[in-house]
Amino acid sequence: MHSNHLLLEEPIRMASILEPSKASFSAMTKIVGTLGPRSRSVEVISSCLKTGMTVARFDFSWGDAEYHQQTLENLKSAIKGTKKLCAVMLDTVGAELQVVNKTEKAITLKEDEKVVLTPDQGQEATDAILPINFAGLAKAVKKGDTIFIGQYLFTGSETTSVWLEVDEVKGDDVVCLSKNSATLAGSLFTLHASQIRIELPTLSAADKQVISSWGVKNKIDFLSLSYTRHAEDVREARDFLSKLGDLSQTQIFAKIENVEGLTHFDEILKEADGIILSRGNLGIDLPPEKVFLYQKSAVYKCNMAGKPAVVTRVVDSMTDNLRPTRAEATDVANAVLDAELLKHDLDWIWTLGFVVWKFEIWFGLGLDADYGRGGGRNGFIRFEEMGRDRVWAWHGVGVDENVSWLSPGCDAILLGAETLRGLYPVETISTVGKICAEAEKVFNQDQYFKRTVKFVGEPMTHLESIASSAVRAALKVKASVIICFTSSGRAARLIAKYRPTMPVLSVVIPRLKTNQLKWSFSGAFEARQSLIVRGLFPLLADPRHPAESTNATNESVLKVALDHGKASGLIKSHDRVVVCQKVGDASVVKIIELED
Ligand SMILES: Nc1ncnc2c1ncn2[C@@H]1O[C@H](COP(=O)(O)OP(=O)(O)O)[C@@H](O)[C@H]1O
Ligand SMILES: C=C(OP(=O)(O)O)C(=O)O
């Protein structure tokens, strides 16, 4: 049933884990890097691109348009120099609360001491009073509520973030008790009031101004819509973009940062082009024990919808350190391998009937059924199903058993403070990329494929059927790449949805279009937008090739794609390659075997 190239499905020797990984193609999972003070020179950006950053995020919570423009000019030089394509993401401020610290002096807060949050921005920030950019906080919170303040948001370093408890509301001011001691140093501290509705628009006037100037000028590929709380937020942003010329092609990634957004996840997912699981904020809005469950179900829903899922805040500690913590290193891999542990997975568990049986014997012998027990070798996961009492499934997350429950998770990892102001932006990208690449090797593609096909149901659309067949064929013949011709990007995205284990070269065929004033080619947006999708590697075809596919044009475009694959080391002599293209009116999947 399982394909045999999955690491965890074979009895693996522990020692083999230590063998260096074969030099292979870079990770299929993409990396979004936030560019800022530590990552804005041409030199550093070039290294980021070479190490695997494919999307550059410009966070307008921090820095003005001129500052970001200089960074973007450097990014363009770096792209030219390295010949690495990179997409641009504009991240809005949205309903973000901020402490206004005009003097930029460090502020030291002490455990058990009081500090007042005031909307009076004329006041100077001190350890007794912190002016904030929002007048409505006193109305929104009550005694006992939790508020967090941190520099570029709770970087994991205890001394730069503070946890407050609301003690008293006094007029427009909120008096808080500090739960820990911390020094807030730097120019930007954001403030997060847990599970509190903040009556601020998701797209602020300042955001609109930035999008219609900086955004339009730079033809942004992605809008990262901070604090998306309702589907309507996405619709409004879409409407706004649609009136801004080229930005009608900009994709909207809804950032889910609080419980309000989480509650409306399904509707938001329908409207958005992708989701950013903003664990920085959400991680403190939710009780800690619920964070993983949100992540697993949100990623699963994105996967099934074929929309990119981006996970944030994976290696906070690398902001100041060269190595991640072991928890962070494992977390990155888990984001890539996120499995869905919900009820309808039971079909699959029953395929492991012997295992359940084996476990029941153990259970019968009176072994403790706690999670995590198993002679130091295995892990237990509990599943429940309606109609039956508890079902306990044993499964080996490890060493020598013939099971694998791992299925692919996110499309991309978003690095924030680590690249923006961290000491090791390039090393962080490299470390995260390496962990992703290792994790990708062990997921159960076969299982995932079947589940996705089942989820989609029948009848499938023609294109989805072609896309899934291309992935199936590629796996069966062990193709080294899938080459997909695409104009709108749709076909390539559908192939990526089935998470092939080999890279997908998406050959974007430009189309000539007009707005009645001038001619232009489509394709650039589509190509860059695939840079956030797991497994997609875009290639822009020559615009002189007509979009109408004939055998002759198909052959010449294919030759360019194959040459590109060979030059980049993806394709070798005698490799098999699966091609997805249109011949005349018909979409076809063909398998070619290279000679030399
Ligand atoms: N210019 C082209 N030449 C050959 N095949 C193409 C071309 N553009 C798209 N295809 C193929 O057509 C089908 C539809 O792809 P899709 O990405 O939806 O294209 P579009 O939406 O631009 O028509 C897929 O099989 C795809 O591989
Ligand atoms: C990335 C996040 O948001 P921000 O823009 O505040 O960094 C987050 O909350 O995880």
Ligand SMILES: [K+]
């Ligand atoms: K932001």
Ligand SMILES: [Mg+2]
């Ligand atoms: Mg956030």
